[in-house]
Amino acid sequence: MDTQKRIIVWVSAILIVAIAAIGAWQMATGSPTTKPSMSGKMSEMVSESDWTKGAKDSKVTLVEYSDFECPACGYFFPIAEEVTTKYKDKISFTYRHFPLIQHKYALDAAYASEAAGKQGKFWEMYKKIFESQGEWSGISNAKEIFEGFAKELGLDMEQFKKDRDSKEARDAVDHDKETGVRAGVNGTPSFYLNGEKIQNPKDAKEFETLIENAIANSNK
Amino acid sequence: MQSQTQINSWILWVIIALSLVGFIDSAFLLAKRVSGAPIPCFITSGCDAVSKSPYSVMFGVPLSALGMIFYLMIGFLALLYMDTKNLLVGKLIFVATTLGFLSSAHFIYIQKFKIGAFCIYCILSAVISTALFTLGITIWRRLNKLTV
Numbered sequence: 001m002d003t004q005k006r007i008i009v010w011v012s013a014i015l016i017v018a019i020a021a022i023g024a025w026q027m028a029t030g031s032p033t034t035k036p037s038m039s040g041k042m043s044e045m046v047s048e049s050d051w052t053k054g055a056k057d058s059k060v061t062l063v064e065y066s067d068f069e070c071p072a073c074g075y076f077f078p079i080a081e082e083v084t085t086k087y088k089d090k091i092s093f094t095y096r097h098f099p100l101i102q103h104k105y106a107l108d109a110a111y112a113s114e115a116a117g118k119q120g121k122f123w124e125m126y127k128k129i130f131e132s133q134g135e136w137s138g139i140s141n142a143k144e145i146f147e148g149f150a151k152e153l154g155l156d157m158e159q160f161k162k163d164r165d166s167k168e169a170r171d172a173v174d175h176d177k178e179t180g181v182r183a184g185v186n187g188t189p190s191f192y193l194n195g196e197k198i199q200n201p202k203d204a205k206e207f208e209t210l211i212e213n214a215i216a217n218s219n220k
Numbered sequence: 221m222q223s224q225t226q227i228n229s230w231i232l233w234v235i236i237a238l239s240l241v242g243f244i245d246s247a248f249l250l251a252k253r254v255s256g257a258p259i260p261c262f263i264t265s266g267c268d269a270v271s272k273s274p275y276s277v278m279f280g281v282p283l284s285a286l287g288m289i290f291y292l293m294i295g296f297l298a299l300l301y302m303d304t305k306n307l308l309v310g311k312l313i314f315v316a317t318t319l320g321f322l323s324s325a326h327f328i329y330i331q332k333f334k335i336g337a338f339c340i341y342c343i344l345s346a347v348i349s350t351a352l353f354t355l356g357i358t359i360w361r362r363l364n365k366l367t368v
Contacts, residue, residue: 006303013299017243017292024244028251070261100261102338187262200260 029202040190040197043182049172051113051122052094054084059218060091062211063192065098065180068109068129069137073189076200077130080189083207090215095126097176098188105142110173112146115163121153128152194218227310227362232298235313235355239295242348246287249341253282262340275330283327287345290320294352310363317356320349 046052046061054062064080066073084093097113099106109129116125128149129136136142150160163169180190183197191198193214201207253276276283294316301309324346331338 009299009303013295016240017295020240020244021247021288024247025251028248029255067261072260100263102261187260189260202255 040184040192042179042192042195042197044179045195046092046094049175050094050096051117051126052092053123054088054092055090056092058090058092060087060211060214061094061192061194062091063094063096063195065096065176065185065188065190065192067097067099067103067106067188068113069103069106069133070100070188071133071137072200074130074133076189077133079201079204079207081127082204083211086208087211087215091211095122096180097173098180098185098190099173099177100188103137105137105139107173108143108146109136111164111169112143112150112160114169114172115160115166116150116153116155118163119155119159121155124153125149227301227359229302231355231358232302235298235352236295238348238352238355239291239298242291242345242352243288243295245341245344245348246284246291249284250282250288253284275327275334290316290323291348294320307363307366310359314356314360314363317349317352321353321356324349 042063046063050063062084064076066076080093084091097110099110113122113125113129116122125146129146132145132149136145139145146164147157147160150157183192189200191200193210194217198210201210278286294313297309297313297316300306301313327342328346331342
């Protein structure tokens with residue numbers, strides 16, 4: 001290679017590497033901002049059978065497919081809490097189970113939340129399970145830990161255990177997961193804003209932007 | 221000297237292309253780590269369990285950063301070989317890709333047996349380093365033939 005060609009090759013190599021690094025950075029951190037991703041409509045609208053809180057008969061619905069043992073879901077828990085509390089008069093928030101097989105206790109956690117829900121404490125259990133995710137995930141007595149939560153919530157323990165082990169709880173969780181699979185949910189957490197899948201926001205602020213846009217659009 | 225040019229340039233280009241993909245993959249993982257935006261858990265593979273685990277750091281340096289340096293070095297060596305046709309550089313490519321392959325095998329082992337979850341970006345990296353390793357072997361064999 002002559003010198004000129006050499007310079008061109010090496011300089012372009014450095015440029016390509018720099019562009020690649022910047023590109024990767026943007027992919028990883030770039031704001032999904034306002035646009036819902038192109039793929040994915042929810043397969044089943046929010047109904048009575050769902051666990052929903054926030055505004056009643058809201059025009060704006062936020063649905064999360066989540067797994068209690070998934071670290072990313074744990075990361076999103078406080079964010080989702082923050083934004084859904086802030087907009088609790090304007091949007092509704094629905095939690096749907098999407099337990100992944102790689103998580104040993106995700107199903108137990110889901111059943112425990114269903115059983116607590118039977119006694120009107122779904123969201124309280126949901127909160128406890130997520131808040132303590134680091135303490136029970138991967139630990140063999142996770143089920144007992146959930147029982148401890150049920151006690152703390154003042155649930156009727158006998159009923160709790162019965163509901164937790166019931167076919168009804170299994171069916172409810174299976175049903176949630178199945179609606180997710182049909183919608184093309186391929187990972188957790190997956191958020192649907194007004195039935196459209198959104199790219200996971202990076203933080204609460206980005207989440208708020210997405211929600212505010214949805215609220216603005218619904219008022220049009 | 222002439223015979224040393226006999227490593228097909230397509231092999232080198234493939235190496236460069238693969239190391240670029242590996243570089244982007246590692247850079248992506250590092251950026252995710254630094255920015256704190258979590259990688260979702262996927263149905264078939266693991267999730268942040270891997271990239272946030274204590275195993276994801278070696279001597280205080282995130283493995284993704286080491287991956288970036290590794291792929292950068294391989295790409296650099298391939299380009300350097302194209303430029304200089306230096307036999308030693310060719311052999312270094314082989315040594316480096318072997319190192320990469322062994323590390324990847326080790327990381328897969330850790331994911332399977334220590335963490336019990338996989339990370340899709342780490343698997344992509346393992347696939348790339350395996351491909352690089354096979355190309356490294358090809359180079360090694362050609363170079364050995366040339367020097368006999």
